[in-house]
Amino acid sequence: MNRDEPLVLGIETSCDETGIGIVRGRTLISNTIASSMDEHARFGGVVPEVAARAHLDALQPAIEQAVAEAGIALSDLDAIAVTSGPGLSGALMVGVGAAKALAISLGTPLYAVNHLVGHIAADIVTPDSEPLEYPTIALLVSGGHTSLLHVRDLTTDVELLGETIDDAAGEAFDKVARILGLPYPGGPQIDRAAADGDPSAIRFPRGLSRASDMAKHRWDFSFSGLKTSVARWVEQNEGSTLPVADVAASFREAVVDVLVTKALDACEERGVPRLLLGGGVIANRRLREVALERAAARGVTVRIPPLSLCTDNGAMIAALASQLISSGRAPSTLGFGADSTLPVTEIQVAERDTVAT
């Protein structure tokens, strides 16, 4: 196997995107994403069984498309990579089953990796970018997760500082959109509605930000109370015309404020002047703006991969495996499964025992 510039195909099926990505070393070659988002719209959120069925339907065409776009043959691949967790277990299992069979049919090694760490690896294959510097703080925000990480080394040392204790930030956007009568997915809808709103019109609570929260939940997030307080505000102001723009802008400001504040506090406390953003909610323009502005004021460099690499995708999974291969790691055994709550410290799952030479 080419360990310096391995050609890796990554399979990602942890939520509602079937992602197939191909990378060569640090170079992105293709990034195919089939999303079942539209099928979830009428349910107001991702339905696990609908997502899993869509993965099975999308997998084969997505692999064929990715390979065609990359202009390679499957037999050229040095390795297959797959997300083992965290995520929706039924959805993850589709990718795990497929990855194992694909690796056997091609006779290539297989790397089972952590989805969250994959989000960090997305930065590595961002075109025209300098290599990621360590250590870095990483803030990953999507419909499925809201996590703050301290990354000392992508392949060996990732620490979870905090995560949401209830809803993910993306979920909060979806739920508040529903309260405001806006369709799914809520993120872009709230963003649009907030465009003409006053972010300081209503002071919504910042979850887990009180002095009394600092001992236990210094780096954790909570968005459930925020959602309830938006709902209460809307009910209390019934009768008059709902100022949707102001509510949306004020809600968004509360989410953005707490995310950016905690991330930059982590940079300061850990003495790490670097912040990496990832996850689908990074598409939110206000979040990017506030992060860049406040980070600059505090001397923190911010990195944001392009949106196609921020949302769930297979390229980030391939990129992480490529780094594991280059650092000399052995492939995974065939015995792993899907782990819906895989801790971020498990960067690779089921690594084979290396034979001493």
Added chain:
Amino acid sequence: MILAIDSSIGSTVAVVDPATDAVLADCSSDVPRGHAEVIGTLIERALDDAAVSPADITHVAAGMGPGPFTGLRIGIAAARAFAVGRGIPVVPVVSHDAAALEILTRDPDATFVIVTDARRRENAVSAYAGLDSGIPARIAGPELLPNTDDTEAYLAEHLSIARGPDGSGEIVRRSPTSQALGEQPHTTHISAGAIGILAARLLRRGAVPDLEPLYLRAPDAKVPGAVKRVST
């Protein structure tokens, strides 16, 4: 060589020689969970036992169910991915047909039902009447029936439909899978070997069906109603 995979109940993988219908290897794990964990090892072991390499595989046969969704999908995903890797076709097979083939190999004229547990007090049921060019003649199903339904009556009804008024006098014979109501035995193992043999016969007949996964049930999902009030 045909690689056959089924995870509609347990996980099972076989290698079948399409020239002779010989099952060269048949590896299985009857644990109804853990399909994702075992599928790779089973494929590897089946190829090993049959002493063939992935390059020798010309078709992948996939058991399409019916079966519990989560497990069922893993075998289908594996079958499709293996086929993509080799650039070869998938031959989809109804998993109940494989169970039926085992009965009909012993007794080619048998009429019977295959019943598998579909959970939620339902069974997945298919009715069969003999073989048609070596392939089980499925006259009804697979479909979901309440587990209190009399499958003998289901079989009798579909036999008379299938055979018309002239055949209606025919005797419905008891098969190994039909007993008195209430102690209805369920098929608890699908043989990937039989899936592979069926695929070989379908290929020979040029009658490979276009078959999607046989979930038989819509996903559990409720369209949300009005937003709940939070104020008291």
